[in-house]
Structure formats: C-alpha cells, structure tokens
Amino acid sequence: MTTALPSASRDVIGALRGRLVVSCQAREGEPLHGPVHMRAMALSALAGGAAGLRLEGPDDIAAVRAVTDVPVIGLWKVGGSAVYITPTMAAVHAVADAGADIVAVDATGRARPDGSTLADVVLAVHESYERLVMADVATVEQGLAAQAAGVDLVGSTLSGYTGAGPVPLGPDLDLVAGLAAALTVPVVAEGRISSPSEAAEALRRGATTVVVGGAITRPASITARFAGALDAVRASRPGAEPEVAR
Numbered sequence: 560m561t562t563a564l565p566s567a568s569r570d571v572i573g574a575l576r577g578r579l580v581v582s583c584q585a586r587e588g589e590p591l592h593g594p595v596h597m598r599a600m601a602l603s604a605l606a607g608g609a610a611g612l613r614l615e616g617p618d619d620i621a622a623v624r625a626v627t628d629v630p631v632i633g634l635w636k637v638g639g640s641a642v643y644i645t646p647t648m649a650a651v652h653a654v655a656d657a658g659a660d661i662v663a664v665d666a667t668g669r670a671r672p673d674g675s676t677l678a679d680v681v682l683a684v685h686e687s688y689e690r691l692v693m694a695d696v697a698t699v700e701q702g703l704a705a706q707a708a709g710v711d712l713v714g715s716t717l718s719g720y721t722g723a724g725p726v727p728l729g730p731d732l733d734l735v736a737g738l739a740a741a742l743t744v745p746v747v748a749e750g751r752i753s754s755p756s757e758a759a760e761a762l763r764r765g766a767t768t769v770v771v772g773g774a775i776t777r778p779a780s781i782t783a784r785f786a787g788a789l790d791a792v793r794a795s796r797p798g799a800e801p802e803v804a805r
C-alpha cells in the first residue's frame with residue numbers, strides 16, 4: 560500500500576536544501592532494531608530540527624511514513640551481494656511502496672544481483688511512482704555516470720566502503736566538493752559525519768543537504784567513543800592494570 564504523498568506534488572529537494580537529514584537505522588540484533596524504535600528515533604530527530612529522514616527497510620519506512628510527511632530517503636539493505644543498498648528491482652518497488660519520497664540505491668557501477676541497471680531503477684521510480692532516485696556513490700566518476708542515467712540526487716554515501724582497505728575515520732568532504740563541482744544534480748553529503756562542524760563544512764563545500772546517521776542515532780557507537788576516551792586516560796595512569804577484553 561502506498562501511503563506517501565506523491566513527490567510530484569511537492570518540492571522534496573527544496574525542503575531539504577541546506578538542512579539536515581537524519582539516518583535512523585538499526586541492524587537486526589541491535590537493541591533498537593525494528594519499526595517501533597526507529598519511529599521513536601525518527602520523531603526524536605524531527606523534534607531536534609531534522610528536515611528529512613533516511614530509513615532502512617519497508618517496515619521502518621512505512622511506520623515512519625504513517626506519522627510524518629517530511630521527505631524520506633528510503634533504502635533496503637537486502638541480499639548477500641557486495642551491492643546491498645536497494646540492490647534489486649523488487650527492493651526498489653518495496654521501498655517506494657512503503658512510502659519513500661526518494662529511493663536510494665547503490666550506484667557504484669557494480670553489477671546488481673538481479674541484472675537490473677540504474678536506468679531501469681530511474682525509469683521505474685519516475686514513471687510508476689513519480690518519486691526521486693538518490694545514487695549512493697564512492698567516486699566522482701560514479702556520480703557522473705549516475706547523473707547520465709537520470710538520477711535526481713547523488714550522495715557520497717559509499718566512499719570508503721567499496722575498496723579492500725580499512726574504512727577511513729572521517730567523512731570524505733573532498734568527494735563532496737568534487738561531486739558538487741562536477742554535477743548539476745544536488746549532492747548529498749553522507750558518511751561518517753560525526754560533528755556539527757563537519758556537517759556545516761559539508762554544506763560549505765557544496766552539498767545541497769547533509770545526512771548524519773551514527774553520530775546521532777547509534778547510541779552504542781556514541782557510548783563507545785566516550786568509554787574509549789576514559790579507557791585511554793585510565794590506561795595512561797601509572798600502575799594501570801592491563802586492559803581486559805569487555
């Protein structure tokens with residue numbers, strides 16, 4: 560069942576321009592997993608001034624769609640492939656049917672498990688739903704290819720997650736600036752933005768909107784940062800006990 564207002568009737572990108580989107584996601588096995596918790600998290604983010612939400616999975620999207628009309632970027636992490644962000648046409652339809660205004664998909668150019676292309680995604684989302692497509696990329700070249708395929712927004716979401724090396728600590732603001740310089744479609748800064756000053760810098764470097772996830776909505780990781788800071792002080796004290804695994 561489609562519960563969203565059709566995007567065609569309102570200016571979704573205009574509503575996000577220069578403003579914050581909060582990504583509310585909790586994996587299976589995490590204490591906050593599930594639509595009841597994610598709806599509460601989303602409402603908390605809106606109470607704090609978020610202009611939009613990024614939500615994972617049809618259940619969470621539908622639960623939040625039922626309580627707010629703010630723009631929702633939806634995705635579905637499904638399947639066992641390296642391409643896991645809304646990787647099939649079935650997932651695209653499920654996300655749109657659940658009420659997302661913007662359907663986010665992997666747009667790294669890697670093969671989608673069902674053989675569909677980014678152009679197929681764009682056609683389905685535009686023609687069948689009159690909604691928008693966000694391309695999650697890792698490079699400027701991927702952003703240019705996604706723009707050529709007809710997407711409506713391009714995000715830096717997958718920078719640092721497609722290579723063999725470790726995931727960098729900070730956000731890829733150089734990619735944000737590179738995308739903003741190269742593309743005509745709006746650029747979304749997303750991925751490892753962990754402070755208000757980094758979010759503001761992303762905007763200064765050309766992002767149209769900024770998505771922040773874990774730094775706001777993952778209490779376990781936030782707690783670990785604080786606990787780790789105290790651990791470091793304790794470990795530096797003379798006569799400190801060796802750290803035990805927790």
Ligand SMILES: CC(=O)N[C@H](C=O)[C@@H](O)[C@H](O)[C@H](O)COP(=O)(O)O
Nearest residue numbers: 582716720750751752771772773774
């Ligand atoms: C790479 C990938 O799968 N990113 C996902 C995309 O939806 C989410 O796991 C991230 O939380 C989201 O992009 C926001 O980023 P951060 O939580 O770093 O602010």
